[in-house]
Amino acid sequence: MATPEPLIASAPLDSEGFARLSARRLLTLAGIGMILAGMIFGDIFAVFVLHQNAAHVGGSLASAAQAAADGDVAAVASHFKNTGAFLENRGTKVDTHVHLIAFGYLALLLALVQPWVKFAEASRRRLAWLLVFGAVLLPVGVFLIHYVGLAHSPLRTIGWASIFADLGGLLVLVATIGYLVGIGRHFLLRQAFQPDKLLRDRSTAARWLLAGGLCLILAGFVHGAYYAASDLYRHEEADYKILSQMSSAAAAHNQAQINQSMTDYGQLQGDKAVKIAAHAHIIEFGLLAMLLAFFQPYVQLSEIWKVRWAGVLLCGSVLLPVCVLLEMRYGLLAGGIADIGGLLVIVALLAMWIGTLRYTGSVDAMTSGAQP
Amino acid sequence: MSARQILLLGGISLAILGMSYGLWYAVFAEHQALDGIGHSLSSGFQAADDRQVDVHGHWIGLAMLLIVLAIGFDHVGLPEKIKLQLAWALFLGSALFPLGVLMQTWSHGPLPRAVAVLGSGLVTVALAGMVLGLMRRQNA
Numbered sequence: 009m010a011t012p013e014p015l016i017a018s019a020p021l022d023s024e025g026f027a028r029l030s031a032r033r034l035l036t037l038a039g040i041g042m043i044l045a046g047m048i049f050g051d052i053f054a055v056f057v058l059h060q061n062a063a064h065v066g067g068s069l070a071s072a073a074q075a076a077a078d079g080d081v082a083a084v085a086s087h088f089k090n091t092g093a094f095l096e097n098r099g100t101k102v103d104t105h106v107h108l109i110a111f112g113y114l115a116l117l118l119a120l121v122q123p124w125v126k127f128a129e130a131s132r133r134r135l136a137w138l139l140v141f142g143a144v145l146l147p148v149g150v151f152l153i154h155y156v157g158l159a160h161s162p163l164r165t166i167g168w169a170s171i172f173a174d175l176g177g178l179l180v181l182v183a184t185i186g187y188l189v190g191i192g193r194h195f196l197l198r199q200a201f202q203p204d205k206l207l208r209d210r211s212t213a214a215r216w217l218l219a220g221g222l223c224l225i226l227a228g229f230v231h232g233a234y235y236a237a238s239d240l241y242r243h244e245e246a247d248y249k250i251l252s253q254m255s256s257a258a259a260a261h262n263q264a265q266i267n268q269s270m271t272d273y274g275q276l277q278g279d280k281a282v283k284i285a286a287h288a289h290i291i292e293f294g295l296l297a298m299l300l301a302f303f304q305p306y307v308q309l310s311e312i313w314k315v316r317w318a319g320v321l322l323c324g325s326v327l328l329p330v331c332v333l334l335e336m337r338y339g340l341l342a343g344g345i346a347d348i349g350g351l352l353v354i355v356a357l358l359a360m361w362i363g364t365l366r367y368t369g370s371v372d373a374m375t376s377g378a379q380p
Numbered sequence: 381m382s383a384r385q386i387l388l389l390g391g392i393s394l395a396i397l398g399m400s401y402g403l404w405y406a407v408f409a410e411h412q413a414l415d416g417i418g419h420s421l422s423s424g425f426q427a428a429d430d431r432q433v434d435v436h437g438h439w440i441g442l443a444m445l446l447i448v449l450a451i452g453f454d455h456v457g458l459p460e461k462i463k464l465q466l467a468w469a470l471f472l473g474s475a476l477f478p479l480g481v482l483m484q485t486w487s488h489g490p491l492p493r494a495v496a497v498l499g500s501g502l503v504t505v506a507l508a509g510m511v512l513g514l515m516r517r518q519n520a
Contacts, residue, residue, distance in 0.1 A: 106437075110440060110441075110444075113444050114395070114444065117444055117447045117448065117451075120451050121388065121447070121451065124388075166407075170406070173406070174403060174406055174407050177399065177402065177403045177406065178403060180399065181396065181399045181400060181403060184392065184395060184396055184399065185396055187392065188389070188392045188393065188396065191388060191389065191392065192389065195385055195389070207451060207452070207454065218452060218455060218514065219511075219514055219515070222507070222510065222511050222514055223511065225445065225507065226504070226507050226508060226511055229500070229503065229504045229507060230504065232500070233500055233501075233504060236496075236500070288437075291441065292441075295441075295444060295445060295448060298448045298452065299448060301452070302451060302452065
């Protein structure tokens with residue numbers, strides 16, 4: 009016989025706001041699920057595709073430069089085409105990762121503001137389904153762009169995968185506009201903010217996540233401002249300059265200069281990539297921590313474990329961007345620690361998602377128990 | 381208009397603006413650029429402008445931050461007047477910063493950079509104010 013856990017679900021169950029198939033429950037579970045899927049996809053992409061792809065891009069560029077030095081026009085065109093395909097492969101994978109996570113954040117945000125959306129529950133639920141459907145369709149479509157290409161497409165430059173991706177984006181846009189109208193109605197009717205269980209939580213885990221998240225975002229902004237002031241324009245200028253040097257060296261059959269330009273270009277791209285990745289990840293993790301702070305009442309775990317998972321999430325959120333920044337100096341060692349940071353965030357998020365699932369089970373059990 | 385209304389309505393409006401811009405860019409520019417990049421790397425580089433993606437990403441990212449802060453505004457322990465000023469600074473900064481970045485695709489003069497710097501400065505200062513307010517509340 010199952011025994012009740014006194015330390016778990018000390019907060020009263022929100023059977024009305026988090027009812028079965030309610031818009032808030034759908035957006036909450038789908039939101040955390042999408043963030044998890046996006047992060048796991050990002051990890052798999054980083055380990056199995058990103059590094060190999062970067063090597064292919066570098067190899068193709070080197071071959072193109074060599075072919076130019078040899079005067080082989082057909083080979084240059086072929087190598088450039090290959091480089092383009094590798095860049096497209098990388099771009100669509102990054103877009104899949106980013107959009108899945110961003111739509112997860114949006115779903116969580118909209119779950120939080122549900123009490124202020126002045127529509128009937130059925131309409132809110134339809135908007136939630138529309139948003140979730142579009143939010144899944146867009147990343148899946150973007151992922152397939154590289155593989156489907158222009159096959160059977162009625163258009164000259166846009167393939168079916170792109171068409172469905174754009175349709176997904178449009179659905180998310182429509183759902184978001186719908187929620188904005190609902191919130192606008194709430195304000196137009198001059199209704200007071202309803203007391204909401206999620207916004208009243210002052211638990212230790214929630215406070216840690218809120219304060220930690222805000223500090224992470226602030227650190228990300230300061231780093232972004234520093235990057236823009238010190239590196240952004242220098243990088244853009246160097247990008248063009250190195251490619252020009254490479255072309256000139258190829259035209260002059262100067263193999264030593266070609267090799268030097270290749271090395272410089274690789275260094276530049278690496279430097280750009282780690283700085284932008286660190287900036288983006290620290291802000292995204294900060295936002296995630298702040299969002300999860302509000303959902304702590306729905307995480308049905310004991311208080312001590314909620315604090316532990318909050319600590320693990322914040323620890324991983326600092327470790328990943330810092331180690332990504334150190335990757336250019338310490339190479340794979342820093343990269344490996346950064347991956348561990350990402351894994352910590354994923355594990356903590358998974359634990360909170362399971363805690364939320366337990367909460368839904370309790371709410372459903374209570375509801376079905378109340379109805380004979 | 382209350383501080384929370386500014387952040388909430390402003391945040392969702394900016395998110396819609398960022399999504400609309402992203403959709404427009406995807407349909408009318410990016411797919412063609414992706415197609416071109418496979419045939420001609422040099423023309424692909426010219427067409428695929430990183431700044432356009434930055435504008436889309438920053439507008440939506442900042443919008444989500446505004447909405448989160450609107451939701452957690454009760455946790456910020458500052459007088460209402462200051463909270464209202466912080467909310468306006470956050471909203472204006474969040475709108476101006478990506479706009480400045482977008483303007484850099486049209487002009488390389490000092491004005492776009494000034495707009496971007498002003499926007500990012502407003503957001504950073506306002507966010508620092510929010511952190512202070514949050515710490516005050518937590519210590520109280």
